[in-house]
Amino acid sequence: MSNSNEQASNLGTSIPAIVEAMVFASSEPVTSDEICQALLREDASLVITSPEISSIIVRLNESYSESGRSFSIVHRGRGYTFVTDARFHPWLQYIQHENVSRKISQSAVETLAIIAYKQPITKPEIEQIRGVDSGYILRTLLEKKLIVVAGRRDSPGKPLLYRTSDTFLLHFGISSVEELPKPREIDEILKDDDMAEHRQLLLELRTQLEEPDEATQGLISDSKRVETRPSDTGNDGISNDDSLDSGNNGLPHPDSLDDDTQNPDLN
Numbered sequence: 001m002s003n004s005n006e007q008a009s010n011l012g013t014s015i016p017a018i019v020e021a022m023v024f025a026s027s028e029p030v031t032s033d034e035i036c037q038a039l040l041r042e043d044a045s046l047v048i049t050s051p052e053i054s055s056i057i058v059r060l061n062e063s064y065s066e067s068g069r070s071f072s073i074v075h076r077g078r079g080y081t082f083v084t085d086a087r088f089h090p091w092l093q094y095i096q097h098e099n100v101s102r103k104i105s106q107s108a109v110e111t112l113a114i115i116a117y118k119q120p121i122t123k124p125e126i127e128q129i130r131g132v133d134s135g136y137i138l139r140t141l142l143e144k145k146l147i148v149v150a151g152r153r154d155s156p157g158k159p160l161l162y163r164t165s166d167t168f169l170l171h172f173g174i175s176s177v178e179e180l181p182k183p184r185e186i187d188e189i190l191k192d193d194d195m196a197e198h199r200q201l202l203l204e205l206r207t208q209l210e211e212p213d214e215a216t217q218g219l220i221s222d223s224k225r226v227e228t229r230p231s232d233t234g235n236d237g238i239s240n241d242d243s244l245d246s247g248n249n250g251l252p253h254p255d256s257l258d259d260d261t262q263n264p265d266l267n
Contacts, residue, residue: 029079
C-alpha cells in the first residue's frame with residue numbers, strides 16, 4: 001500500500017481510522033496481523049503489512065500528541081491498546097472504585113516475581129526458593145491467567161513448568177519480560193521516596209534474584225513447611241482486596257496437575 005492515509009476505495013473510510021477504531025473497540029490488545037487480516041477480508045485489494053500498521057500507529061500517536069489528547073496507543077503483550085497518559089493519574093484515581101482497584105497479596109507477588117525472573121520454573125523449584133508450599137498461590141495465579149503451564153521439566157517425575165502469560169505483560173504494562181527491572185535497577189527504585197511502602201518487598205525480591213542459580217537446580221519431593229495463610233487472605237492465598245477477577249474457572253490444584261492423567265497432552 002503506497003499511502004496508508006488514502007481513502008480505502010471499498011471501505012468508505014481511511015485506513016488509520018479503521019486501525020484506530022479496531023484498537024479502541026477491543027477489550028484486549030489487537031495484533032498487527034489481526035488488523036491486516038480484517039482489512040484484507042473486507043477488501044481483497046488491500047494488502048498491508050505489519051510494519052505499515054506500526055507506521056500508522058506512530059502517525060496516530062503523533063496526531064494525538066499534537067492535539068494535546070490525554071491518550072495514546074501503546075504495544076502491550078503481543079498487540080496494541082489505548083492507554084491514558086500518566087499525567088492524568090491524579091484525576092483518574094478518583095473514579096477508581098474500591099471494589100475494582102484491589103491488590104494482589106504479597107505472597108502472590110513474591111511467587112509471581114520468582115516465576116517472571118526464573119521462568120520456566122517448576123513448583124518444587126519455586127518452593128525451594130520460598131521455603132513454603134506454594135500450591136494455593138500457583139492455583140490462583142493460574143485462575144487469574146497471570147501464569148500458564150509451559151510443558152514439563154525433563155527430569156524425574158516430569159514436574160510441570162510455569163511461565164508468565166500475555167495477561168501478565170498487559171497487567172504490568174510491559175511488552176516482554178526483558179523489560180522487567182534488573183537487580184541493580186531495583187537498587188535505584190529503592191531510593192525513590194514514592195516506593196517507601198514497597199521497600200521491604202523489593203528488598204526481598206532483590207535477595208531472591210541475587211541467589212545463585214544452584215538454588216533452583218535441585219528438585220524436592222516434599223515441602224519443608226506448609227505456608228501459613230494470614231487472616232486477611234482467602235483459601236487461595238490472595239488478599240481480599242485483589243485487583244484481578246477472582247472467579248474460579250474450575251482449574252485443578254497444581255499438585256493434581258502433576259499427575260500425568262490430568263495433562264495427557266503434556267506427556
